[in-house]
Amino acid sequence: MNTIIEKILDHRSIRSFEDRPLSEEQIHTIVECAQAASTSSYIQAYSIIGVTDAEKKAKLAELAGPQSYVEENGHLFVFCADLYRQDIVSEMEGTDVTESLESTEKFMVACIDAALAAQNAALAAESMDLGICYIGGIRNHLQEVSDILNIPHRVIPLFALVVGYPKNWSDKKPRLPQSNIYHENGYQEDKQEFINQLGGYNATISDYYEQRTNGKRKDTWTGQMAGMLEKKSRLYMKDYVEKQGFKKH
Amino acid sequence: MNTIIEKILDHRSIRSFEDRPLSEEQIHTIVECAQAASTSSYIQAYSIIGVTDAEKKAKLAELAGPQSYVEENGHLFVFCADLYRQDIVSEMEGTDVTESLESTEKFMVACIDAALAAQNAALAAESMDLGICYIGGIRNHLQEVSDILNIPHRVIPLFALVVGYPKNWSDKKPRLPQSNIYHENGYQEDKQEFINQLGGYNATISDYYEQRTNGKRKDTWTGQMAGMLEKKSRLYMKDYVEKQGFKKH
Incomplete structure (x- = not known):
């Protein structure tokens, strides 16, 4: 350190x-x-x-x-x-x-x-x-x-x-477990392993919010992500980016 | 510092x-x-x-x-x-x-x-x-x-x-002049100003290479960039990226 x-x-x-x-x-x-x-x-x-x-x-x-x-x-x-x-x-x-x-x-x-x-x-x-x-x-x-x-x-x-x-x-907000971010010699895409890791992370995040809001918030990370992604934000981006002369092909 | x-x-x-x-x-x-x-x-x-x-x-x-x-x-x-x-x-x-x-x-x-x-x-x-x-x-x-x-x-x-x-x-390789990278309150797109700045930078880069190669290389930055961009590298990228499930729209 x-x-x-x-x-x-x-x-x-x-x-x-x-x-x-x-x-x-x-x-x-x-x-x-x-x-x-x-x-x-x-x-x-x-x-x-x-x-x-x-x-x-x-x-x-x-x-x-x-x-x-x-x-x-x-x-x-x-x-x-x-x-x-x-x-x-x-x-x-x-x-x-x-x-x-x-x-x-x-x-x-x-x-x-x-x-x-x-x-x-x-x-x-x-x-x-x-x-x-x-x-x-x-x-x-x-x-x-x-x-x-x-x-x-x-x-x-x-x-x-x-x-x-x-x-x-x-x-400081807790990050994903290192085992979920870091792979050795190839991507480990085992779905059940992901679900286990993300379930554990959900518990960490839920505790984090609960402690900081006197129990008012108990969000999980996967819940936050699903909610954020369901919003379908900024779907105009492709048109804007191409209009600016980027990534046309 | x-x-x-x-x-x-x-x-x-x-x-x-x-x-x-x-x-x-x-x-x-x-x-x-x-x-x-x-x-x-x-x-x-x-x-x-x-x-x-x-x-x-x-x-x-x-x-x-x-x-x-x-x-x-x-x-x-x-x-x-x-x-x-x-x-x-x-x-x-x-x-x-x-x-x-x-x-x-x-x-x-x-x-x-x-x-x-x-x-x-x-x-x-x-x-x-x-x-x-x-x-x-x-x-x-x-x-x-x-x-x-x-x-x-x-x-x-x-x-x-x-x-x-x-x-x-x-x-260490010299970077673009800060005046060319950093704009105040809005992008300054004046073409002649860019040409002047890049011309000055070319002289810096040319000196840099000349000193390090006993005069064998005198590349300019704009020359390097034009040569690199003329190669049209990695034009398959759009197809690969979309195949991976990204930026389809």
Whole structure:
């Protein structure tokens, strides 16, 4: 165990921040750390939009939930999959690489590149004793988010990362048993083994909620997941993603 | 600057490892750190396959390049997008959530969840003075990789992460200028500004290669990117991804 591993294992999402903005230096360092992450074939297929404009933050908070902490935080970063830069490259080099850019492969590359960068940013922020929360909620209404942030063709806002000085610390949420996540030498797809593992995890999660709500909540993990997936959220995504010039084939 | 930020900024990909396996404890800690990452709506839509079987590693190394360091390392982790677990959940809860699972949205969730976890794993390994390299090359032949790793429906191997005791340390590669990655309050898509920024970056990269190869290589970044994208690699990906039950709509 070292200080880095301690910090990684101490992660919890923070959803309540002091009214205190990050400094320019903090923002610069967080972005620098994001950029230090690995990137597929050096492509660096992402960009980051820092939002400080109060009106834009209020609109994004509304679209994302509403979630008040998207508006009230130390800084709001929006991580985007970005192949627009490669359109410029194509023009500079006199090549036509549209077919590559519009492939499912490059869509995956851009999503993964952006997420690797974001996790470095998140951990850099946490190392400064700041709290963080990822905001997938911006994907509720990506066209509106795109209009607010002037998103061009070949760019997709994937998620936001809110960062700030925590007002309240939340609890760490228990993860799936490692035996369910980690497989040796091949995927172990035995259904009964999964059911046993998830049943055990349900008991853990149920206890977790019960203790924190004085018995009011006793959710299981599989119950939460089934409820979330039944909502069929964001089914417009395919059309939006293809309109932005991604994963057409 | 703190030790975590120092470690993040000191990242370089390592492609040559001592013949010394990671301990069970190291592997456990790395996976534990992966699992501590944020996850969309608590879904934890990924799994990790650790490969130690010599024959499987040799085959994967061949398929991924060939890249010798996929075979010769301290440990090989394969990170997968995973919604198979949600098929089990669906059965346990008596719901039908196929439409959700097959959405582009959930494909993005799974790719992003896996990448957030992987970057925690990478940094945890680096914090132990191990070296790491991401291996996108396994996507050259995902059907063959899937056969080797017994990958079920609703699981996609996204990339590998090789970890080990570095034999040779490589140099840090310069990233895009922060002004090209980071935008304030909205995307700045001014084409001439991009061309200027990328031109400056080309000079940096060209110097970088020239110094490290005694003048033999003078690649520019835009030249590398255009060459890479002209190859139109992995255009089978759409079919494979859909066959696995992802992003059908």
